[in-house]
Amino acid sequence: MDEGLETAARGIFERAKAIILTPKDEWLKIVGETTSQSDILMRYVLPLAAIGPIASFIGGQVFGYGAFGFSYKPGLTSGISTAVISFVLSLVSLFVMTFIADFLAPKFGGEAGRANAFKLVAYSYTAGWAVGIFGLIPTLGFFGLLGLYSVYLLYTGATPLMKVPEDKSAGYTAVTILCAIVLSLIVTPIAAAITGAFGMGAMSIAGNVDTGKFTVPGGGTFDTSKVGAMTKQLESAANGKSPPIEAAKMQALLPTAIGSYQRTATESTGMGAVGSEAEGTYTAGDNSFHLKITDMSALGAIAGIGAAMGVTNNREDANGYERTGTVNGQMQSESWNKSDGRGKFSVVVANRFMIEAEGKAASVDELKAAVAMIDQGNLLSLAG
Numbered sequence: 362m363d364e365g366l367e368t369a370a371r372g373i374f375e376r377a378k379a380i381i382l383t384p385k386d387e388w389l390k391i392v393g394e395t396t397s398q399s400d401i402l403m404r405y406v407l408p409l410a411a412i413g414p415i416a417s418f419i420g421g422q423v424f425g426y427g428a429f430g431f432s433y434k435p436g437l438t439s440g441i442s443t444a445v446i447s448f449v450l451s452l453v454s455l456f457v458m459t460f461i462a463d464f465l466a467p468k469f470g471g472e473a474g475r476a477n478a479f480k481l482v483a484y485s486y487t488a489g490w491a492v493g494i495f496g497l498i499p500t501l502g503f504f505g506l507l508g509l510y511s512v513y514l515l516y517t518g519a520t521p522l523m524k525v526p527e528d529k530s531a532g533y534t535a536v537t538i539l540c541a542i543v544l545s546l547i548v549t550p551i552a553a554a555i556t557g558a559f560g561m562g563a564m565s566i567a568g569n570v571d572t573g574k575f576t577v578p579g580g581g582t583f584d585t586s587k588v589g590a591m592t593k594q595l596e597s598a599a600n601g602k603s604p605p606i607e608a609a610k611m612q613a614l615l616p617t618a619i620g621s622y623q624r625t626a627t628e629s630t631g632m633g634a635v636g637s638e639a640e641g642t643y644t645a646g647d648n649s650f651h652l653k654i655t656d657m658s659a660l661g662a663i664a665g666i667g668a669a670m671g672v673t674n675n676r677e678d679a680n681g682y683e684r685t686g687t688v689n690g691q692m693q694s695e696s697w698n699k700s701d702g703r704g705k706f707s708v709v710v711a712n713r714f715m716i717e718a719e720g721k722a723a724s725v726d727e728l729k730a731a732v733a734m735i736d737q738g739n740l741l742s743l744a745g
Contacts, residue, residue: 373408380487384514388521391480398479406455406483409490414448451490458482462515462523462537469533471525481522485514512538605637605656606743612639614739615652619731621645643731648702650720652731654740657713697725704728710737713744 379387463478488510515537519530608629617624622643629639638655676683681704683696691712697704706728707717716735718728 373405376405376484377409377487377491380484380514381491381510384517387484388518391484391518392477392521394480398476401480401483406452406486409487410451410455411448412490413451413492455482455486458537465533465537466519466523466525469525469529469536471519471523471529471533474523477522481515481518485511485518487511488514605631607631608637608639610743611637611654611656611740612641614654614735615639615641616734619643619652619734620727622648622650622727622731625649648721648723648727650718650722650728650731652735653715653717653719654735655715655717656744657715695725695729706732708732711741711744714740716740 376387379390459475459479459482462482463473463475466478467473512534516530516534519525519533520527523533525533608631612627612629615624615627622645624641625644626642627640629637631637638653640651640653642649642651675685680700681696681698683694685692685694687693688708692709693707695704695706701721702723703719703721704725705717705719706725707715707719709715716732716737718731720728722728
């Protein structure tokens with residue numbers, strides 16, 4: 362190995378080892394470093410971010426994937442495309458998370474600073490990137506859960522890098538991670554754009570965040586005012602100011618009949634501070650569907666960001682269709698399978714509640730009618 366490359370590899374290994382094993386000490390060292398964002402990106406992020414995609418590509422080609430007696434090996438072209446998309450999306454998430462971490466810091470008594478936010482996210486991602494090596498053997502993929510250690514790394518770095526008070530670092534970390542869930546909403550619409558413009562997608566996001574708005578390739582515009590609204594909702598939930606509605610109260614909103622369909626069963630579930638849901642089963646002859654009301658609590662704010670970005674996804678073939686988009690400022694999704702007469706229709710209300718009907722019906726219109734039976738005014742009144 363070239364001496365320069367060997368030295369660089371040793372440097373990456375030592376930093377990764379230190380941030381994982383002794384994070385509190387290592388964060389203090391990182392605070393005093395003047396390494397530029399571009400150097401961190403080129404010398405640390407890119408090599409580590411490539412581990413998972415490359416390992417998964419090799420593992421898929423050598424061992425294939427399988428479960429329950431079935432197995433397959435992806436084609437070479439498919440495997441390469443998947444690896445490229447995965448790699449670029451990891452860079453996209455890095456820049457978006459940097460923006461979120463920087464934006465949220467002052468909300469929790471810390472200090473905004475793009476350079477330190479970049480360091481915080483880049484180095485806290487270390488565990489998640491490192492465990493990507495298990496992709497070499499697909500059956501060991503469950504070890505990827507060890508990547509959750511990155512959450513702890515983010516928590517320990519919040520105070521030294523973003524000056525978030527220690528007593529607020531847990532809340533800062535929780536809200537930042539909740540915001541990260543939005544990434545799952547933008548993966549589908551930007552994947553095609555990224556594969557068509559490799560090398561530009563992540564840089565495009567990095568170049569626009571300072572304006573207060575940035576454009577996600579193929580996914581719309583991300584506005585800081587929307588992030589602010591989401592942050593307030595998340596903080597309110599974290600402070601116990603907007604606890605989930607009691608499931609039994611939502612269950613009372615389920616009608617006893619919807620057209621020719623009669624309610625044959627009900628069920629409600631409380632999930633602590635995370636949320637609650639109430640569900641009814643409606644039957645008419647051979648048709649039967651479930652009508653569900655879910656209080657997503659703080660997580661509902663993520664749907665608001667998806668709506669603000671204009672996230673859309675459409676797929677259609679001879680057997681049916683799937684559509685996701687924004688209607689009247691709220692996320693809405695519907696799907697229908699012609700072959701078995703089954704479908705789903707859901708709407709998000711006030712960036713907090715989801716009303717969904719799913720099952721076998723005469724048409725998707727019956728599922729839409731079921732969702733419309735839930736009085737949104739009464740639902741919102743329960744939230745106070």
